[in-house]
Amino acid sequence: MATSKVEGSSSLRHAFGGVLSVFILFLIGVVAFSIRLFSVIKYESVIHEFDPYFNYRVTQFLSKNGIYDFWNWFDDRTWYPLGRVIGGTVYPGLTLTAGTMWKLANSLNIPLSVETVCVFTAPIFSAFAAWATYLLTKEVKGPGAGITAAAILAMVPSYISRSVAGSYDNEAVAIFALIFTFYLYIKTLNTGSLFYATLNSLAYFYMVCSWGGYTFIINLIPMHVLLCIVTGRYSSRLYIAYAPLVVLGTLLAALVPVVGFNAVMTSEHFGSFLVFIIIHVVALVYYIKGILTPRLFKVATTLVLTVGIAVCAVVVAILVALVASSPTKGWSGRSLSLLDPTYASKYIPIIASVSEHQPPTWPSYFMDINVLAFLVPAGIVACFLPLSDASSFAVLYLVTSVYFSGVMVRLMLVLAPAACIMSGIALSEAFGVLTRSMKFHITKYFECSHTEAPAKLGESTSTESSAPLENMTKSDTTEKPEVARKEKVARRKQKKEKELTENAHVKPVSAKKERRPLVLPLEASIVSVFLLIVLGGLYVLHCVWAAAEAYSAPSIVLTSHSHDGLHVFDDFREAYAWLRHNTEVDDKVASWWDYGYQTTAMANRTVIVDNNTWNNTHIATVGTAMSSPEKAAWEIFNSLDVKYVLVVFGGLVGYPSDDINKFLWMVRIGGGVFPHIKEADYLKDGQYRVDAQATHTMLNCLMYKLSYYRFVETDGKGFDRVRRYEIGKKHFKLTHFEEVFTTHHWMVRIYKLKPQKNRIRGKSRKSKLGSKSTSSKSGGMTHKNPWN
C-alpha cells in the first residue's frame, strides 16, 4: 500500500514536473520572441542594415517566381556589367525557410506579406533555438540545466544583436540549425541509434544551406571524435555517431550549389576525412584486439606499425605536396583570416575593412554575454564531474568558440550558445547543491524538533531516498513474471523518477552513498540562493536594456533626441525612393559597396558593386574613381555606363558612418589594384584630414567634391559636425557632375554624370585638371579641323 502510494505520488510529481517544464519552455519561447520586438515597437516593421535587404529581395523573387526560377536566377541588376549568379552564390536556407513560411501562411488564408514574414523570421527561430538549447543541455547534463540554459539563451545580448525582428540575415536560422545539429550529434552519441544519425545528417544539411559557418561544425565534430579516441573513450556509439555523418553530410553539402565540389576539395573539409580514416583504423584495431590473444595482438601491432608508417609517410608527403602547391594551401580567404588573424589586413583589405571582422574589445565581452562571462568557468568545472562524451564536447565547443570570438567580433555569436550551455550547467549545479543543503538542514531541524523520531540525520535523508529505491526493487520483483516490455517501462520510469527527484533538487543516490552529506551551512546557502537570484535578475535587466537600446537600431532609420523632441532621419529611404521614381529603369547607379544591396532592393536600379564583395577589382575600380579628380572619375564611371553617383554624407547632422570616414578604405582598396592611387597622397603628415591643411589630392578628389559641394551654403562656414572642423575647400564648382538630389538632412547626395560635350571649340586642354573642356581661345589657328 505504501509503495503504491509512493509510486502514485512520485508519478504525480513526475506528471506535474513534466507539465511545469513544458509550460516553462513555452514561456521561454515567448520571452525569446518578444525581447526581439523592440525595433518594431520603437520604429516600424522594417528590414534592417544592408545584407538583409539582399535576402529580402531574393525572397521576394522566390515568392513571385517559384523555386525553379530562383535556383537558376542570373541577376543582371548588380555588379554591372558582370552580373551575379544568385542560384550558385547564395546560401538558400534562409530564403527557402521564409518562402516556405510565407507560402504556408498564405495557403491557410492568413494574408501575411513577404516583408512581414521576413521581419519576424528571426524572432521565431530564436524561440526554436532556445528549445534546441534545452534539448542539447538536457543531453549533456540533465533537464534542470536544460531549462536554465534555454532561459539564458533566450535573452543573451550577443544572439539578440543578430536576430532582432528585422535582422533578416543568415544567422537568424543558422544558429538554430547549429544548436540542433549539435543536439542530434550528442543524442546519437548517447544512444547509439542510427535513426538519430540520419536526423543529424539532415540537420547538418540544413546548416550547410543556411550559413557559411557550417565549416565550424564539420571541423568541431571531428576534433571531438579525435579527442574521444585520444582520451580512450572510443566506443561503437562514437563510430555510429560520426561515420554516417561524414558520408551523408559530405554528399548533402555537395548538393548545395554554393558549396558544390568544395565539399571534397577544400582544406576546410579535409579534417573530417582524415578523422574518418582514423576512426576506421581505430575501430579495426579494437575489433582485432577483441578477437586475438594479447600476445598475438602485440605481434600484430609491431607488424602493422612497421608497414603502416612507411605507407603513411608516402601518403602524407603526396598530400602535403598537393596542398602546398596552391597559394592559399587550399583554404578560402575567410577561413585563413580566422586561423591567422593578421592575414586579412595584409592580403585582403576588403575583409579587413568590415567592422564586424575586427577583433572584439574586452568590454564587448561583458556587453554581449554579461554574467555568463564568469559563470562559464564554473560550468567547465561542473562538466568535469563527471566527464562524459557529451560534456567533453561541450567543453571543446566552448574553448574553440572562445578562440574564434577573439579573432572576429562577429563570431561572438557562435560563442553565445556555448556560454549559455556552460552557464546553465553551472547555475543548475549550484542551485542543486544549495537547495540540497537547505533541504538537509531544514529536515534536520524538523527531525530534531520532533524528538519522537529518533532517526539520525544521515538516515533520515537515506530513508527518504531509499523509499524510491525500495520502490524500484519492489517493482522489479513484482513485474518479473510479466513481459519484458513492462520491465523496460519500469526502467524508464526509474530513470524519470531519478530525473524528477533531480528536478526537485534532491539527489537520493549521492545522499545514500555518503553517510556525511556534503552540505553547506544553512545561512550560507540561503544567502547564496538569494544572491544567485539577484545575479539572474541583473542579467535579465542587462539583456532587456541591451535589446532595447543597443541592438534595436534598424540603421536605415535614425533617430536623435533633442530639446524639441524626437527627430527621425529617414534620408536613406527618401533617396532610394527618389531614385526609384525619378530615373529610368535601366539607369546604373554607382556608390560604395555598402549601399549596393539597399539600392537594388529599394530603388530597384542596377548597381556597380554591392555587399557581396566577390570581385575585388571591380570594387577597386569604384574606389579609384572616388579617389580620382573629377575628369578621371568621370572617365571611369562613363566606361561603366554609370548615370548616377550616390554618396552618403553625415557632416550636416553628425552621422559618423558616412563615406568621408570610409574614404581611406576606398583609397586602400583602389590602391591595391591600381598603383597610381597612393594612400600617402591623401594624408597630411600621416593624418587624415579634410580641412585647410589637407593635401591637394584630397581636396580635389571626387569624394571630397561630391560630399562638400555647396556645403558652405548651409551655415556660411562649412563646419563639418562629424570631423569637427571647417572644411578646406569651400567654394568650388563641379564640372563633370551635376547635383540632382540631396536629402532633407543632406545625408544622401545623388549626382548625375554630365553628358560629354558635343562640340569642342578649338584645341581641347586635356592637360589642365578640372577645367572646362572648351577652350576660350577664339580663331582656330590650329591644325585641327575647325568643324569638329
Place this chain on the structure above:
Amino acid sequence: MAKGTNDAQLLIQSLRKAYASTPTSLKIIDLYVVYAVATALIQVAYMAMVGSFPFNSFLSGVLSCVGTAVLAVCLRIQVNKDNKEFKDLPPERAFADFVLCNLVLHLVIMNFLG
C-alpha cells in the same frame, strides 16, 4: 626475418580461426561491406582511366558505395550479440534504422547523380 614471417603466419592463422567463430548473419554483413568497398575501388580505378568529367557522378557513385559500407558496419555493430552496449536494442529496430538511413542516402545519391 624468419621469426617475422613465422609470426605473421601464426597471426593470420589465429585471425582466421577467431573470425570463423562469428555467426553467419554477421559474416553476410561483412561480405556485403567487402563487396561495397570493392565496387568503390573499381569506380576509382575507372575514374583514373577515363578521367573525372562528370565529377558529381563520380562522387555520388563512390560515396554511395562508401556510405552503404559504413551503414552496414553500423548495422553489424548494433546486431552483434557480443556488443554489450546494444544488448536491449531489438535487431528489427536496428535493421529498420539501417533501411531508413539507406533510403535517405540513396535519395541524395539519385539527386546528385546528374
